Amino acid sequence: xxxxxRNAAAQVLVASNRxxxxxxxxxxxxxxxxRGGGGLVSGLSAIGDEADALWVCAALGEGDxxxxxxxxxxxxxxxxxIDAGSREGVHAAAYNGVANSVLWFxxxxxxxxxxxxxxxxxxxxxxEAYETYNRAFAEALAAEAAPxxxxxxxxxxxTLVPGMLRELRDDVRIGHFSHTPxxxxxxxxxxxxxxxxxxLRGMLGADRLGFLTGRWxxxxxxxxxxxLGGTSGTRIGVHGLGADADFLRERSRRDDVEERMAxxxxxxxxxxxxxxxxxxxxxxxxxxxxxxxxxxxxxxxxEWRERVVHVAFAYPSRQDLAVYREYTAEVSxxxxxxxxxxxxxxxxxxxxxxxxxxxxxxxxxxxADVALVNPIRDGMNLVAKEVPVVSDEGCALVLSREAGxxxxxxxxxxxxxxxxxxxxxxxxHAGLSMPVGExxxxxxxxAAAATALPPARWFLDQLHALTGARS
Ligand code: F6P
Numbered sequence: 001x002x003x004x005x006r007n008a009a010a011q012v013l014v015a016s017n018r019x020x021x022x023x024x025x026x027x028x029x030x031x032x033x034x035r036g037g038g039g040l041v042s043g044l045s046a047i048g049d050e051a052d053a054l055w056v057c058a059a060l061g062e063g064d065x066x067x068x069x070x071x072x073x074x075x076x077x078x079x080x081x082i083d084a085g086s087r088e089g090v091h092a093a094a095y096n097g098v099a100n101s102v103l104w105f106x107x108x109x110x111x112x113x114x115x116x117x118x119x120x121x122x123x124x125x126x127x128e129a130y131e132t133y134n135r136a137f138a139e140a141l142a143a144e145a146a147p148x149x150x151x152x153x154x155x156x157x158x159t160l161v162p163g164m165l166r167e168l169r170d171d172v173r174i175g176h177f178s179h180t181p182x183x184x185x186x187x188x189x190x191x192x193x194x195x196x197x198x199x200l201r202g203m204l205g206a207d208r209l210g211f212l213t214g215r216w217x218x219x220x221x222x223x224x225x226x227x228l229g230g231t232s233g234t235r236i237g238v239h240g241l242g243a244d245a246d247f248l249r250e251r252s253r254r255d256d257v258e259e260r261m262a263x264x265x266x267x268x269x270x271x272x273x274x275x276x277x278x279x280x281x282x283x284x285x286x287x288x289x290x291x292x293x294x295x296x297x298x299x300x301x302x303e304w305r306e307r308v309v310h311v312a313f314a315y316p317s318r319q320d321l322a323v324y325r326e327y328t329a330e331v332s333x334x335x336x337x338x339x340x341x342x343x344x345x346x347x348x349x350x351x352x353x354x355x356x357x358x359x360x361x362x363x364x365x366x367x368a369d370v371a372l373v374n375p376i377r378d379g380m381n382l383v384a385k386e387v388p389v390v391s392d393e394g395c396a397l398v399l400s401r402e403a404g405x406x407x408x409x410x411x412x413x414x415x416x417x418x419x420x421x422x423x424x425x426x427x428x429h430a431g432l433s434m435p436v437g438e439x440x441x442x443x444x445x446x447a448a449a450a451t452a453l454p455p456a457r458w459f460l461d462q463l464h465a466l467t468g469a470r471s
Contacts, residue, residue, distance in 0.1 A: 010054035010144050012463065014044055015137050015161060016154035017095060019057025021074050023067040031067055033074065039241045039382075040154065043459025056140050058082055058091060058133075078144065082136050094133035095157065096320050097126030102191070103156040103199075107180045108284040108377045109187055119192050127195060131160060134202070138164035145172045150466050153206070155179050160198065163205030175466040176203050177210040177239070180379040181404065182219040185226045193227075200224055208235040208466050212380045213404040237465055240408055242453040243385040252362040252390040260363035264311065267351055273308045273432055276368035276395075278361045278383050280317040281328045281354070286374045286400070286418050287314055288327075291334045291350065293374075293424035298342050298349065301429055306347045308432060310338075310372075311364050315356040328354070368395045369439075370431035373403060374418045380404040384413070385450035394440035396431035398424070408449045412442040 020041050023031050035041075047053055059065045059081040067073065068081040082091040102123070105111055117123075138161050141151055153161045153176045162174045182188075188196060200223060203209055211217040217236050224231045251257070268274055275294065279285040294310045314331050318324045335352040342349045353360070365371075365387045373384040384405040387395055399406055399413035406415070414427045434442075453461075 012053045013151045015056045017157040023063035039455040042455040046456035090129045093126040093129035098130040099157045134160035142168035160202035163202040166205040174206040176206040182216040185222045204234045241458045245451040256359040260360040268309045273369040275370045276311045276364045277372045278313040281314045296425035310350045365390045366392045370396045374400045378403040388443045388446035394443040396434045398427045412445045
């Protein structure tokens with residue numbers, strides 16, 4: 001059914017599960033709004049306030065839902081309470097059950113396949129919720145888009161939206177961007193056939209699909225060719241999101257960052273080197289093997305004992321899922337066991353922080369001697385791009401060849417196979433031993449490559465490519 005737009009005015013619409021703002025309810029019942037950052041936020045701000053832009057996102061927590069109930073909202077943002085009415089539990093089933101436990105696992109190849117996945121009736125119920133949740137977005141976008149508007153749909157949460165929106169509104173231009181890797185066809189085919197087909201056909205409802213690297217775009221095309229016979233004329237583009245140099249350089253020189261540098265220096269201890277990692281605690285980030293590699297370094301190269309500290313910031317993520325909670329606990333256990341094995345009176349080999357503090361992350365970036373970025377698989381990985389931009393004296397980058405960022409940074413990084421703990425230990429040694437001059441030179445080149453496509457241009461390029469897509 002093709003419906004006419006209702007008094008709708010937005011010319012540019014972004015749709016994503018997590019929006020640019022979140023709400024919390026204080027003890028006094030007052031709502032407090034917190035604005036987030038990231039590529040999309042700065043990208044969208046690049047089109048200017050005068051443009052009629054609207055960000056459609058889901059209400060995630062109780063504060064968000066309360067804001068929707070009270071009709072509180074930021075200009076340019078429409079939050080959808082997917083669970084309102086009789087749809088209780090739909091968001092959790094779609095987000096935790098399908099998006100994070102299935103699609104994320106498929107694209108990052110995280111299953112322990114002898115036992116999982118096992119798609120049965122529970123999955124089918126969750127899949128229905130995923131369809132309902134995608135339909136709620138498609139309907140909201142159809143209602144809000146001005147005639148001929150550009151709609152930019154984000155990520156694996158919303159793969160069905162392009163196809164559903166196309167059925168409702170034939171006049172709008174639809175883009176979809178994947179911030180994750182895309183699974184190789186053999187792995188993607190683990191999904192039940194009809195579900196795999198629905199995902200691909202849903203995305204192909206877009207005029208144009210965007211990916212972070214050529215590798216992920218090719219994997220998607222391969223899935224379409226093998227499962228559907230082709231991509232049905234949908235255009236595919238690659239936009240490698242870069243770091244926001246201006247923002248990072250200014251933000252990382254503020255007083256709060258300086259203060260945290262002083263604290264970190266004290267915790268690390270005079271004259272010691274640092275191996276820094278900063279991640280959300282996602283299974284794909286490979287934090288545990290990173291620590292195992294550090295342990296191997298201390299075992300096999302005792303000359304580094306007392307002379308280096310592994311500064312690991314592992315910020316909680318998706319704690320509704322038991323497997324994430326277990327992984328978070330495992331990270332702490334491994335850190336403690338390394339400290340128990342090697343720690344001395346004045347030296348704590350692993351400094352693990354789990355409370356999210358952006359200023360402290362920037363402080364760690366600035367003083368890192370080695371940055372360890374060793375994901376099993378990653379769409380891009382912005383930490384790998386941010387560290388060289390803010391580093392004070394140059395930093396050796398140990399980088400997984402399975403991170404999207406490797407396509408742009410591989411030449412000046414120290415490459416690692418993320419599963420090879422021994423090779424990662426050797427890479428850490430190489431990073432720690434890199435002459436200061438070489439480190440600084442490489443960091444300069446890494447920073448240039450990392451900032452080649454700043455968020456604003458990344459977003460505008462997609463928008464322009466989309467609006468030209470049908471002409
Ligand atoms: O980093 C990849 C990504 O898909 C982002 O695009 C997205 O914002 C995030 O992961 C989703 O994470 P969360 O479940 O915390 O919203």
